[in-house]
Amino acid sequence: MTATAQQFRTYVERNLDILGADPARTAVVHHDRRVTAGELRDLVHRMARALRARGVERGQVVTLLSGNLPETIAARYAANLIGCAVNHLYNKLSADVQATIMRDVETRALIADPAYAGRAAELAELTGVEDVLLLGPGTVGADLLELSAGQPAEPLSGLARPEDICMIRHTGGTTGHPKAICTAFERLPGFQDDVDEILEPEGKADDGMRQLVCTTLAHAAGLLADVTLRTDGGTVVLLDDFDAAEALAAIERERITHMFLLPPLLYQLMDHPDVDGTDTSSLRNVTYGGCQSSPARLASAVRRFGHVLTQFYGQNEAGGISVLSPEDHNPDDPSRLRTAGKAMNGVEIAIRDESGRDLPAGEHGEVCVRSEHIMTGYWKQPELTAEVLRDGWLHTGDIGFLDDEGYLTIVDRIKDMIVVVGGHVYTTELEDLLNTHPEVLQSAVFGVPDANRMEHVYAAVVRAPGSELDEKELRELVRDERGAMYEPAHVSFIDALPLTDAGKPDKKFLRREAEAAAETR
Template structure:
């Protein structure tokens, strides 16, 4: 077996081997259901054979329209085992956007969560698919679980090649129409190796969609003989209750969701002592709120910086979440082993330590490219480096700092406003819970700075005080042209602030 084949076998089959080593151990918990490793492994092999009987395998693409179910994990493993490419839709996308994705990636089979049968019917009217399977009785398509029940649970060898496309994962669409990111089995295996930087997991809570980073973390947990506890949707009260009841050791959240947990009334009384790591990432975090989290949970915070296009780039470990060195809380940490990062100027020249430029990455986990977008792929991967679109710099100790997305940077009269810097200033106010800063086109073809702010209950701070604080901390250029107060920030399906929606609302109000 070649080295490539060995790497491929590790990713597809290692988790199944882990399930076989600990067959009696709890693998997945979902509500009242508790599924052992042996039961999950058998279901995967039965599903794989049922999918083969439906004509699926290498060269076919499966789209999942599913929530966080144990069967969602099983069918993804089964599909990849037989060489299918898997796309997992974000459930909160509109039917029109979902249908566009289904058509674009030439979906062979749609696999449906029975609870989403109505959406599936709507989607299929817009984008017909030849094969429709369901994860239980649904009144649409064939019941895959029924088909699988009659199949053998004997082990089945992996049928795909390392260079086959394992997944097409779409961007969240926060800066435009979702792009299909193609990842091979070999690249996925490389990303899994990057996750080895995280602490060992005994019991992981999945409270965000399996279609995003939580799915990768669930894979890692199962491969290590741990237990994945599934929640359908994020709810701060349920997260806290589940951590206490299930003795969760690892929690992954995006920063806005972490803030909701911290601000919930139950946070002060819930027993979270089982937590060994609270992993966060996906968007910038407020240093002030991270200090709150350290006071509440103790020294368990761990930041993971990456992108769908590359997986992991850098980490800020638990030891670096040091209240005595608060400046590090603004950092994305140090570059992962096996990853190269350069800061480059617009002409592609590498910049010295301390200078600001685009973060460019070279790694064996970098995507194959964007589905059916060769020109965009060539642009983003030019010179053999992934151009992330993130603006950052290194300090003298090798810590990476991210200032903004290139597309989020606001161009105003007199210079550039970095949204994360302004959000840091606003979030540092003790009566501000969250903020989102974005630019709106101005009449002079420049941009105006807008801020949407969520205040703490019974807050007394007003707009004038916040403006004065911004002027003092960052100067008049950073002062928002408009401040709006809101009860909550709208979030994307994966839990990031939906600045695209906020920007559109602001433009409509200004029209």
């Protein structure tokens, strides 16, 4: 082992040091439970020893299938501490997709929430995984908490080396074959520095941070929890899932200072009848991102919550890319709210055409990124890795442009762009227009092919309560403002947008529903 590897300390070891420095402070809140920093630290060390006793070794993959529990954080830390890669599944994927992911990354052990014991048993049968461990008593496998209780809590030195894979995240999975995105331990500090910059652009994240986690720990909330726990006095407040009423109550009850929401969830929070009667004055930072947002709704959010909004644009492959700061959230400047902000520290952004040529300000092309913390690559897919990682630049698959001041605007995913007769329809531009209608709360635009594989523009719209807005009025709005090319062939009105497990609008589901309906017409 090299001297560098011997000196290397993972994010887990650094976080455990901070937890150990003030063991009596409350580190995690879940329902009526309050877990101290010392209790969490001890559980990590006990779990790590229990995993090793089961034969789990450095370099192997541990898959997590769990809700937002304190033990979920401890299990990830324990697996990473002994040098394992952690593959955190989205809970709402089908068993077949979850099994495919587990097989792809050669899962050595499955750690599951007792609430998912039935699914864990199904996955064990489908994959032949060697070890199933539950975070409590259950009907399958062994109880990891019971095994851990018999282990000592003395600190355990981390076994990971800088180049080892720390985390595996998957893109896709609703349809098609998911891609496993690998990040090495040595690159994870860059991810966490990104989060620091988001939460506190001027420097270190605030001490005394109280982070509300109301989206899955398998997504961005997991990294936000890590940064919170490494701040002095930081506390993570866990909700099982997003519920606007529960989130508002938690903000007031727990004096929440920071939270992360995907835009559709932010809108649900704003639209809830309890919002005006809730004390949200403790909020210092509301980070949003993960999918396109509506400038009109963001302006309303600023007027309601104050200048606390921060937009984050990034990818699992790239880490953080750009940030739109609270100062840039001017409700009277919707053009700025349409952007994804400026490049983060240490990140280079280039807009390139299909031949790889850099494009000037204002021209649409693929967003390409270079930084020290882009992914290692896709799990055992060198050819696919080579497609997106070229000469140190990550090709994001997003279409966007930079303006003269360096602000980045994302207009679409390359795969979501709708090719119609006469040109291209950028879905986010059409969604922005639809959302300007005072009776539209949310919209999702997507392409649906006909029998000849020609794509047509479809829109799913959530109307304001009591609205009688019809398809004809929206189509006329689009035709007048953007022309016939952007006019939807069909507009459906729905009560709420379907969301993926991560909280993004599920356009694949909407497309399948539209295709099925078209076949019956």
